[in-house]
Amino acid sequence: MLQRQVEDVGVVLAGRGGSRMLRILNVTLSRCTVLSQLMRVPLPPLGTPRVLGVDDFALYGNTYGTLLVDATTRLPLTLWDGRDAEQLSCWLREHPGVEVACRDGSLTYRQGITAGAPDALQVSDRFHLWQGLSRRVQDIASAHHKCLPAALPPVSETAPAPAEDAVENTSADTRAGCHARRLFDAVHALTGAGRSHSSVARELGLNRRTVSKYARARTWQEVVRRPPRKPSTLDPYLDYLQQRWDEGQHSAKILHEELQTKGYLGHYQRVKMAVAPLRRGLPLDEPRERPPSPREAARWITTHPSRRSPHINDRLPRLLDHCPELGTAHDLVRRFATMLDNRDATPLPGWLDDLATSGLAPLAGLAGALHEDRHAVAQGITTPYNSGVNEGRITDVKLQKRIMAGRAGVPLLRHRVVLIAHLRRRYADWSTVPLR
Numbered sequence: 001m002l003q004r005q006v007e008d009v010g011v012v013l014a015g016r017g018g019s020r021m022l023r024i025l026n027v028t029l030s031r032c033t034v035l036s037q038l039m040r041v042p043l044p045p046l047g048t049p050r051v052l053g054v055d056d057f058a059l060y061g062n063t064y065g066t067l068l069v070d071a072t073t074r075l076p077l078t079l080w081d082g083r084d085a086e087q088l089s090c091w092l093r094e095h096p097g098v099e100v101a102c103r104d105g106s107l108t109y110r111q112g113i114t115a116g117a118p119d120a121l122q123v124s125d126r127f128h129l130w131q132g133l134s135r136r137v138q139d140i141a142s143a144h145h146k147c148l149p150a151a152l153p154p155v156s157e158t159a160p161a162p163a164e165d166a167v168e169n170t171s172a173d174t175r176a177g178c179h180a181r182r183l184f185d186a187v188h189a190l191t192g193a194g195r196s197h198s199s200v201a202r203e204l205g206l207n208r209r210t211v212s213k214y215a216r217a218r219t220w221q222e223v224v225r226r227p228p229r230k231p232s233t234l235d236p237y238l239d240y241l242q243q244r245w246d247e248g249q250h251s252a253k254i255l256h257e258e259l260q261t262k263g264y265l266g267h268y269q270r271v272k273m274a275v276a277p278l279r280r281g282l283p284l285d286e287p288r289e290r291p292p293s294p295r296e297a298a299r300w301i302t303t304h305p306s307r308r309s310p311h312i313n314d315r316l317p318r319l320l321d322h323c324p325e326l327g328t329a330h331d332l333v334r335r336f337a338t339m340l341d342n343r344d345a346t347p348l349p350g351w352l353d354d355l356a357t358s359g360l361a362p363l364a365g366l367a368g369a370l371h372e373d374r375h376a377v378a379q380g381i382t383t384p385y386n387s388g389v390n391e392g393r394i395t396d397v398k399l400q401k402r403i404m405a406g407r408a409g410v411p412l413l414r415h416r417v418v419l420i421a422h423l424r425r426r427y428a429d430w431s432t433v434p435l436r
Contacts, residue, residue, distance in 0.1 A: 010038035011419045048097040055390035056083045085112035092116025104128040124376035125387035136362035141294035149291040150322035151315040184220035345378040
């Protein structure tokens with residue numbers, strides 16, 4: 001009984017944590033003894049799964065390992081250091097009978113499965129397919145980042161432009177404004193004489209990027225113009241602040257107390273900073289919306305239309321009309337999403353041809369990789385098999401690594417990952433046994 005207790009604690013908590021837990025149970029053992037007892041526990045007999053899941057995980061740094069999972073029982077089979085095709089093919093030849101192999105788009109695993117189990121049906125995981133397509137869309141959005149401001153609504157003619165001009169005029173009296181004006185004049189005087197940016201940077205002691213920024217600017221105000229302010233929790237109360245200021249209430253403390261009665265939960269300091277422009281005779285600093293980042297634009301495109309917010313539905317059509325490349329990417333993404341929703345791979349060949357001829361380098365490269373793996377991609381679209389079990393077990397591997405502070409070798413990690421899964425299954429089965 002004590003031996004079984006030491007083994008189970010070692011499986012769950014490894015060496016140092018297991019030793020501390022056993023000390024609470026009045027069992028004094030060193031961490032090395034706990035690990036020694038753990039490694040003596042035999043692994044469960046390894047059977048050949050009908051549906052095999054293959055995935056890689058990071059051991060440390062740029063070193064990766066391979067994890068095999070029985071997708072039917074959802075239990076890990078084994079893991080090893082490295083992710084080369086030869087190791088996988090050898091394992092499959094030693095364990096014949098695998099009918100379905102779920103994997104990502106890795107060429108290494110594709111070659112290993114083909115060599116070790118040529119009759120097995122290979123399935124390229126839908127999640128990895130969608131993830132790869134989403135990354136290419138983000139690359140396209142990054143390449144056309146200058147088009148992203150077109151997503152913002154047009155500035156109204158009645159927008160408070162004089163307020164911005166007033167802010168810029170007041171910045172001329174600040175230390176930053178005087179410094180920017182001197183650098184602007186110096187850079188333009190030298191570049192106007194035909195000097196290169198590098199020579200100007202050496203003479204003025206500036207970074208070449210800084211010189212380029214000042215050289216591109218038409219006025220010195222463009223260099224010191226403040227970036228758009230991010231929205232804050234105070235924004236819904238700005239109109240009330242302006243109203244109370246016009247009525248003669250100029251105490252930030254009293255204004256903060258009044259806002260708290262209206263539901264404002266922010267700090268007094270934020271209210272004090274908000275009314276600071278009013279003390280200088282300037283209007284409130286209204287938030288200005290930022291254009292979407294490439295990552296946000298890609299998320300807009302890949303999100304299903306029924307799940308997009310009104311904010312996205314208002315800005316995405318404006319962006320797609322302005323940038324034909326993003327419009328093309330959006331159409332291709334929606335066509336692939338329709339295939340996934342309908343579990344129909346019939347349009348796949350035509351979609352791959354359109355992907356290759358889209359004129360977008362990221363999508364053309366993806367088309368070449370998917371065309372070589374088109375049979376597995378079609379199975380990933382049409383069959384219910386996927387790598388969800390693999391991803392869940394990879395998360396468990398990461399947890400076990402953290403418990404051992406990332407210092408575990410592959411044999412110890414393999415022992416704990418395999419045994420802890422069976423231990424959980426055993427206790428889960430016991431919990432379902434009815435009490436008499």
